[in-house]
Amino acid sequence: MQKTLLTKLSIIVGLCVIFLIGLSMVSNIIYERQYYAESVIKEITQQHVNPQQIITPFIAIPTTVTPACQPDASDTPNTKSKCESPYSKIETVFATQTQAAQSLKVSTDTYKRGIYSATSYDGQLTFAQSYTFVDTLKNIDSTVTAMSNDADSITISPNADKAQLAKTITHWNQAKLIIPVSDLRGVATLPTVKINQKSIEASYPQIPMIENLTYVEVDIPEDVLAQLIDPTSQQNKETLVATSAMDKNPDKSEVDHQPSNPKDNQALKITIDLLLSGISNLTTVPTGQNFTLSMHSDWQTPNFIGKALPNTKNITDEGFDASWQNQYLTVANNQSLSQCISTPNHHYTIINKPTLNSDSQSYNPDSFDSSRGMMADSAAVAGSNQSVLLNSFGVSFASPNDVYLQTERAMKYALLLMLVSFGTFFLFEVLKSSRIHPIQYLLVGCALFVFYVLLLPLAEQIAFWQAYIVAASACVGLIGWYSYYVFGGFKRAVIFTATLAGLYAAFFGILSTEDLNLLLGAIFCFVILACVMVMTRKLDWYKVT
Structure with missing residues (x-):
C-alpha cells in the first residue's frame, strides 16, 4: 500500500508539472492578446x-x-x-x-x-x-x-x-x-x-x-x-x-x-x-x-x-x-x-x-x-x-478593467488551486479509503485548466468579475458533478464542491484587493496548510491501509 501511495504522489507531481506547462501556454496567449490590443490602440492613435x-x-x-x-x-x-x-x-x-x-x-x-x-x-x-x-x-x-x-x-x-x-x-x-x-x-x-x-x-x-x-x-x-x-x-x-x-x-x-x-x-x-x-x-x-x-x-x-x-x-x-x-x-x-x-x-x-x-x-x-x-x-x-x-x-486614464493584468494575476494562484484540489482527492482516498484512478486525477486537472482558458476570452467581452463568475461556476459545476461519480456518494461530492467553490471565491477576493493581495495570499496558504495538518494529525502514514 505504501508503494501505491508513493505511486499516486508521483502521479500527482507529474500532473502538476503538466499543469504548469499548460499555464505557460496560456501565459503566452495572454501576452499575444495584449500585444495585439496594444497594436490596435497604436493604429487608432495613428489614424x-x-x-x-x-x-x-x-x-x-x-x-x-x-x-x-x-x-x-x-x-x-x-x-x-x-x-x-x-x-x-x-x-x-x-x-x-x-x-x-x-x-x-x-x-x-x-x-x-x-x-x-x-x-x-x-x-x-x-x-x-x-x-x-x-x-x-x-x-x-x-x-x-x-x-x-x-x-x-x-x-x-x-x-x-x-x-x-x-x-x-x-x-x-x-x-x-x-x-x-x-x-x-x-x-x-x-x-x-x-x-x-x-x-x-x-x-x-x-x-x-x-x-x-x-x-x-x-x-x-x-x-x-x-x-x-x-x-x-x-x-x-x-x-x-x-x-x-x-x-x-x-x-x-x-x-x-x-x-x-x-x-x-x-x-x-x-x-x-x-x-x-x-x-x-x-x-x-x-x-x-x-x-x-x-x-x-x-x-x-x-x-x-x-x-x-x-x-x-x-x-x-x-x-x-x-x-x-x-x-x-x-x-x-x-x-x-x-x-x-x-x-x-x-x-x-x-x-x-x-x-x-x-x-x-x-x-x-x-x-x-x-x-x-x-x-x-x-x-x-x-x-x-x-x-x-x-x-x-x-x-x-488607465482602464479599470485591464483583463490581461487581472488574468495574469489570477494565474499566480493556479498552482495552489491545483494542489488543494488534488490534495483533497488524495485525502479522501487515504482517509475514506476511496479508490481514485490517475485518469480521474487527470480529468479534474484538465477541468481546472479550462477555467483559465475560459476566463481570458470571456473577460475580453464582458467585465472581469462577470467572466470570473461564469468560468468558475462552469468549472466548479463540472467538477462537482464528476466528483459525485468519483466518490460514489453525494455527501463527499458536496464537501469537495463546496471546498472548490470556496477556493475560487477566496482567490477572487484576494485579486480584488490590490494593496493586500500578497498578505491575504500568504494568510490563505497558511490556513490551508493548517487545515491539512489538523486533519491528518492522528494519521499514521506507516499503517495506512
Whole structure:
C-alpha cells in the first residue's frame, strides 16, 4: 500500500508539472492578446490622435548675433582681424504667473476596433498668464543703441581691444507667442487668444521658428511690441506727468499724485482657450515663475504620472479633481528650455511626442525620454551632442478593467488551486479509503485548466468579475458533478464542491484587493496548510491501509 501511495504522489507531481506547462501556454496567449490590443490602440492613435503633452505657452524672440572680431597675434601695421560668422538664436520670455485649468471628458467607447477600444478624452484647457517684462527680460541685453525701421533693436558691446564690436540684433517684430501641442490633430479649432483683452487669432507657423516642435503661434500686437522693447517708457511718462502736476498743485497730497504701480503698467495679460482631444493620457510641462495647474475630469480611476504627484486630489464616483504646483520643476524647465532654444544656429531638436509604453496598454510618457525631452546638438559650440530633458506631470486614464493584468494575476494562484484540489482527492482516498484512478486525477486537472482558458476570452467581452463568475461556476459545476461519480456518494461530492467553490471565491477576493493581495495570499496558504495538518494529525502514514 505504501508503494501505491508513493505511486499516486508521483502521479500527482507529474500532473502538476503538466499543469504548469499548460499555464505557460496560456501565459503566452495572454501576452499575444495584449500585444495585439496594444497594436490596435497604436493604429487608432495613428489614424486619430496621439496622447497629448502641452508645454506652457511662452514668448519667443529671434535674434541675430555678430561676434566681435579678434585681432591677429602679429603686431604689424596691416594686422587682419579674425571674424566669426554671425549666428541666430531665440530668446525666451516666460510668464511671471500662469494659472492653468483643464476640464476633461473621458470616454472608452469612442474609438473601437472589434473588441478593443482606446480611452479618449475631449477637454477645454485655459491658460491665464501674466508677463512682467522688467523681470523677465533680464536675460536679454537691454542696452539699445539703435533702432531700425523694422522694429529691430541693435545692441553693441564695446571693447577697446577688439578690431570690431560685437553686435546683437533683436527682431522684436518677429516675436511670437508659442503654444506647443504635441499632436495638432487633436486641436479641432485654433485656440482663442486674448492679449490685454484684445482677441487675436492664432495660426500655424508658415516657417517654424522652433524646429521639430509642433505648435501654433500668435503675432504680438504693435503696442505690446513697444512694451516689449521699452517696458519702462510708459512708467517714465507717467512719472513726468505726475511730477508736473505736483509742481502746479503743491497743496494736494502726495498720495493723490503718486504714479501707478510700475508692475501694473508693465504687466501683460494673456488668456488662451484651447479645445483639445487625445488618447490615454495628458501631461503638462510647467514653465515660468509661478505655475499652478488644476484638472477636473469625469474619470473615476485616474493614474497620476510624471515627475510630481498632485498637491491635492479628490477622487469620487463622479470623477476627480487634482491640482499641481512645483516650483523646482518649473524653474528647471525654464533653464533647460531657454538653454536649448538659445543654442546658436538652432542646433537643437525638441521632441514633444509621448510614445506607447510596451509594458501596458496605457501611454506612459515617463517611460520614454522622447515624451518629455529635447535634444540639443551644440556641436557648433561644444563639438558634441547634449541632451536636455523637460519635466512633466499629468494623468493617465488607465482602464479599470485591464483583463490581461487581472488574468495574469489570477494565474499566480493556479498552482495552489491545483494542489488543494488534488490534495483533497488524495485525502479522501487515504482517509475514506476511496479508490481514485490517475485518469480521474487527470480529468479534474484538465477541468481546472479550462477555467483559465475560459476566463481570458470571456473577460475580453464582458467585465472581469462577470467572466470570473461564469468560468468558475462552469468549472466548479463540472467538477462537482464528476466528483459525485468519483466518490460514489453525494455527501463527499458536496464537501469537495463546496471546498472548490470556496477556493475560487477566496482567490477572487484576494485579486480584488490590490494593496493586500500578497498578505491575504500568504494568510490563505497558511490556513490551508493548517487545515491539512489538523486533519491528518492522528494519521499514521506507516499503517495506512
